[in-house]
Amino acid sequence: MDLTKLSITQASGLLQKGDITSGELTDAHLEEISKLDPQLNAFITVTADVAKQQAKEADQILGRYRSSGGAKPGALCGIPIALKDLYETRGIRTTAGSTFFADFIPKANAKVVDKLFDAGAVLLGKLNMHEIALGVTTVNPHFGACRNPRSLDRIAGGSSGGSAAALVAGLCMGSLGSDTGGSIRIPASLCGCVGLKPTYGRVSVRGVIPLSWNLDHAGPMARNVMDAALLFQAIAGHDPLDPYSVDRPADDYCSSIAIGAKGLKIGWAKGEFFSEKTDPGVVQAVHEAARVFQNLGAHVFDVDFSDAREASGANGIMTVSDAAAFHEEGLKKHPGKFGKDVLERLQMGVAVTSTQYIKARRSQSILRHKFIRFFENYDLLLTPTTPVPAPLIVGPNAVEQASLLTRFTAPFNLTGLPAISIPCGFTTNSLPMGLQIIGPPWSEAKILRAAHAYERIAQ
């Protein structure tokens, strides 16, 4: 049995029965990391000692449960995970992929890290990412390129590239990414795993180093939909100390995840915006996904959804200017510490006038309102996650290709709507493609349910 290829549900069952220990599971992953990561470069920091200690504690909890009964430990107890390196971890450096934070040792965990630890998760390490989550090009100038495990000369995508690469390569069983313009969904799409960007305000961002206070979303990444739901269940909910957190109870995301897609009203975005720069293979894959949903008993309708274009633009303006505001001091005092492309984008942000910014915020309000009204007639919307599969790290059109990647994801950061990316087949080139499923605010349970139904057929 290859312990690095199990689902969280499978591993959790084995742990609870005592067929394996968290120590064994953790060691298997640490071994895989030392074997594969020198090539992949998915990890910035491996926390072997922390992991072994946490695994030991999880094994004690599991052992007590088996010997004396009582409440069953949750599905994450003893499960080895890894975190994008902008989640603050007490006593463990948290770099945000940047030299500014290269020596930053947080005094406390991010709220959601505490939640995962409370659930018994085991931390293998901190994952590579784009510099401050903003880099467009393919190589982190400080920590090196994270490679795509499906094709090592290609990017893993960003900014949560380390998360997707580690999951797909079997270096961890679950991860958290963060998403300001697509940074969870894009690497999920390019590497071939699952990434959920929840509704704005659903998951605490307290202790997550910001890119944009206005657009950042924390969310789970996993190898399958149920695993993503388990992680999401553990981190969703109101955080009274996070000003952006919404005071609304989390739903139950797991218990009815398998009830299928029958009866759902699904819009399939066929407008020009979704095809003009999109790889025909990707268009075809989403077409086939729409057919799958039809076969599952959903009602599928062609929709235009062309407001996504304006939304993508406004999200871009806001991201760079929000980031420039957060990094104001660094930009003034030590601009040379930023990588070239990040510095350029931050300077674009500085140059945005308040009038331009305010107009982008105005667009945000109007488009959010329009998008929500769209979902008065549909349960869900299907789009490609990315217009193209993983670009080459170094290649003739690398930057141009990379700049296309946020096109379909950013509109849902701007508007705060929940969206998942799930694997949707492979190009003729054997590169993974992603299907994006979007819903109205707080519809994560429905999104996960549809994603789960599709995944079962597509596998």
Add this chain to the structure above:
Amino acid sequence: MDLTKLSITQASGLLQKGDITSGELTDAHLEEISKLDPQLNAFITVTADVAKQQAKEADQILGRYRSSGGAKPGALCGIPIALKDLYETRGIRTTAGSTFFADFIPKANAKVVDKLFDAGAVLLGKLNMHEIALGVTTVNPHFGACRNPRSLDRIAGGSSGGSAAALVAGLCMGSLGSDTGGSIRIPASLCGCVGLKPTYGRVSVRGVIPLSWNLDHAGPMARNVMDAALLFQAIAGHDPLDPYSVDRPADDYCSSIAIGAKGLKIGWAKGEFFSEKTDPGVVQAVHEAARVFQNLGAHVFDVDFSDAREASGANGIMTVSDAAAFHEEGLKKHPGKFGKDVLERLQMGVAVTSTQYIKARRSQSILRHKFIRFFENYDLLLTPTTPVPAPLIVGPNAVEQASLLTRFTAPFNLTGLPAISIPCGFTTNSLPMGLQIIGPPWSEAKILRAAHAYERIAQ
């Protein structure tokens, strides 16, 4: 019987019994306007023909009700009102106190104007206001100074000065103002009437010429709390076509308004911010108001609430830059059409960088969150509405005094919390003072109830 001094409740009772007609009530007000308004300058446009026609229609409805029964007309049926001149009115020019809009004849009514007309209200005219709702100084450069009916050499306050002046002088029975930094509550305080700024998103702003998309609130102004509640009930609610409107049903604001203040936990803001620049007479008046609430059975506690200082600053930055964004074209093409002080403030807005603006938005999120948490321990908060009574129109410290006026009101625009101003006695100089009562989001019913209880004792 002086028909221009009745409350809406009294007038409505008389109308429904047939003791007076809306035609008589309307004529009495039109007469008062022609007698007093040449001095007060509360009206920019008087709509006598519209009023007479609407009064006729209201009298038909009231007549049918008396002769054949059926559903009782609402309390606003046949009641003469007037509107701040930034509420769009179909076929009636809507100037926003600005030469840019001097010939603007809207094709449709603002949503809330339609609501008032549906309720049977009669429109006497459009009311004077600060230029584009932004002017600080005391005289609208295009439409002249609106004078305070309590003391004609003093300002009525702004920006909804015409609304307060008209109410207090008996030129209309109810009005709508708008409030971006205090523009409903300040003139209510300075003239001695009631003004309610509701929760952000509670009242549609569709068809209200904007000052700041982010801070504008529409709300009622009246001569007493019950009248304000009746107007508020007519305009509150979700507007699916306004992107800033919140989809949440309105409460019943009138039926339990008279149950008193017993048991309410009330914070009385005594921090330095609320006293350092405040007229001692105003401090004393709020102190006495706190004692009144105690006598009414409320639990009153001294609180500091010093975050209001930062909130006031952030609101100022945002107001000028939001206004500059909305007036971008006018500023570029015809800057000379703005009055001197408005142009100066708009240019300050243009000069705000996106970084400064973003930091103000960040403060907004944090302070809103803090303020909401404050109300986990208190039902309501008491502050003065304005630190000083009405300044002179022309006087040694006129501008300096006027610039103090938004100090205590602006924090609740920034944070979107509902707040009312009600009369709170007179200075030794016989100038009205205002008490501000603030609550958490959606607590208008409680605010009105407390205001009503205080008003009964204080009268």
